[in-house]
Amino acid sequence: MEVKVVSNILKANELIAEANRQVFERAGIYALNLMSSPGAGKTTLLEALAEELGSEIRMAVIEGDIATAADSERIAAKGVPTVQINTGGGCHLEAGMVARALDSLPLSELDLIIIENVGNLVCPADFSLGEQDKALILSVSEGSDKPKKYPAMFRRSSFLVINKIDLLDRCNFNLEKAVSDARSIQPNLDIFPLSATKREGLAPLIDWLRQKVESIKGRR
Amino acid sequence: MEVKVVSNILKANELIAEANRQVFERAGIYALNLMSSPGAGKTTLLEALAEELGSEIRMAVIEGDIATAADSERIAAKGVPTVQINTGGGCHLEAGMVARALDSLPLSELDLIIIENVGNLVCPADFSLGEQDKALILSVSEGSDKPKKYPAMFRRSSFLVINKIDLLDRCNFNLEKAVSDARSIQPNLDIFPLSATKREGLAPLIDWLRQKVESIKGRR
Numbered sequence: 001m002e003v004k005v006v007s008n009i010l011k012a013n014e015l016i017a018e019a020n021r022q023v024f025e026r027a028g029i030y031a032l033n034l035m036s037s038p039g040a041g042k043t044t045l046l047e048a049l050a051e052e053l054g055s056e057i058r059m060a061v062i063e064g065d066i067a068t069a070a071d072s073e074r075i076a077a078k079g080v081p082t083v084q085i086n087t088g089g090g091c092h093l094e095a096g097m098v099a100r101a102l103d104s105l106p107l108s109e110l111d112l113i114i115i116e117n118v119g120n121l122v123c124p125a126d127f128s129l130g131e132q133d134k135a136l137i138l139s140v141s142e143g144s145d146k147p148k149k150y151p152a153m154f155r156r157s158s159f160l161v162i163n164k165i166d167l168l169d170r171c172n173f174n175l176e177k178a179v180s181d182a183r184s185i186q187p188n189l190d191i192f193p194l195s196a197t198k199r200e201g202l203a204p205l206i207d208w209l210r211q212k213v214e215s216i217k218g219r220r
Numbered sequence: 221m222e223v224k225v226v227s228n229i230l231k232a233n234e235l236i237a238e239a240n241r242q243v244f245e246r247a248g249i250y251a252l253n254l255m256s257s258p259g260a261g262k263t264t265l266l267e268a269l270a271e272e273l274g275s276e277i278r279m280a281v282i283e284g285d286i287a288t289a290a291d292s293e294r295i296a297a298k299g300v301p302t303v304q305i306n307t308g309g310g311c312h313l314e315a316g317m318v319a320r321a322l323d324s325l326p327l328s329e330l331d332l333i334i335i336e337n338v339g340n341l342v343c344p345a346d347f348s349l350g351e352q353d354k355a356l357i358l359s360v361s362e363g364s365d366k367p368k369k370y371p372a373m374f375r376r377s378s379f380l381v382i383n384k385i386d387l388l389d390r391c392n393f394n395l396e397k398a399v400s401d402a403r404s405i406q407p408n409l410d411i412f413p414l415s416a417t418k419r420e421g422l423a424p425l426i427d428w429l430r431q432k433v434e435s436i437k438g439r440r
Contacts, residue, residue, distance in 0.1 A: 039362025142259025
């Protein structure tokens with residue numbers, strides 16, 4: 001009985017996600033669903049990308065949080081169009097929340113929308129928002145045992161950022177193990193070790209995003 | 221409709237939690253529900269407590285994880301009775317899972333059971349396990365903005381461990397702000413800044429646990 005209800009909720013979500021997917025497709029926008037534990041560095045990475053992408057790629061951000069507009073204020077301060085969603089307790093974003101947020105964005109002037117999900121290494125994996133790709137941040141301070149302990153997130157992601165590599169000397173984090181465990185779950189995972197705070201190691205990730213944006217622009 | 225189902229699930233959980241509560245009460249056991257984001261240091265804190273409490277307080281641990289028995293192996297290596305629960309995808313522990321785990325523990329020989337919840341700063345707050353108290357770990361590397369962004373967890377906790385204070389010099393963490401934001405949500409919150417990895421600052425927390433255990437023993 002419980003399972004049936006969950007399955008109906010997921011089916012309703014998938015219908016709206018499909019509508020979002022068509023909005024992105026028609027506008028020629030690459031949409032990315034960015035997930036992680038609380039405090040892994042999603043917003044700091046977005047601040048860094050806002051600075052590095054400059055005018056080359058026209059980015060907008062949809063911020064998902066349980067409460068506060070703190071994150072969208074940080075992103076808007078970088079001159080990036082931003083919409084804040086507050087779930088009011090909800091542990092993940094759903095497609096309907098994103099659909100409403102899209103009404104507030106200048107879609108015809110955008111190449112890239114990054115949707116920052118609620119900080120949670122479990123629940124967001126189950127809910128498509130209509131994105132082309134999901135991506136995951138794991139921070140060095142969380143420990144290298146996370147891929148095996150939270151496999152669904154890794155399985156559904158197209159790339160993994162290993163953030164806070166500036167703390168590698170102070171945390172008991174086995175980079176080689178994290179990479180090999182993550183790839184044992186998702187063999188095609190692209191992995192970008194970097195420090196968003198220090199703005200170090202961002203270039204390969206920016207190249208990845210640029211290629212995705214270009215390939216979608218090519219299809220316009 | 222959805223709300224009604226969630227409310228029924230919560231009600232069923234509360235009935236089993238009440239049964240667990242009576243089991244703890246009859247056995248004179250203090251039970252603590254320990255929650256945090258993934259990688260905040262729950263298992264490392266339990267390892268430290270296992271060493272520091274020694275034979276003085278007879279502790280057992282119930283480990284909640286989506287997958288793997290990695291955490292219970294770490295705790296069992298300290299000579300502490302341990303039961304591993306794998307939720308198989310579930311984002312929080314429920315009272316029924318704990319009820320089954322209790323069958324495997326020598327209740328008459330215990331003073332303290334710490335239940336390590338699934339790493340998640342959102343969902344575990346809604347599900348009582350029958351514990352006397354909930355407690356929360358926030359790690360310095362997660363950032364001091366977390367109390368305002370994830371208020372439910374802080375509201376329901378009796379104490380807050382601020383872990384990884386050995387990283388204060390390397391993380392942009394405002395300890396004063398974290399403490400005052402957390403107390404604005406839960407004014408009676410006891411707060412213990414410490415480093416579980418370095419075994420620093422544990423004494424006030426151990427005193428707190430000792431007093432709880434003694435007061436429950438006194439009621440036997």
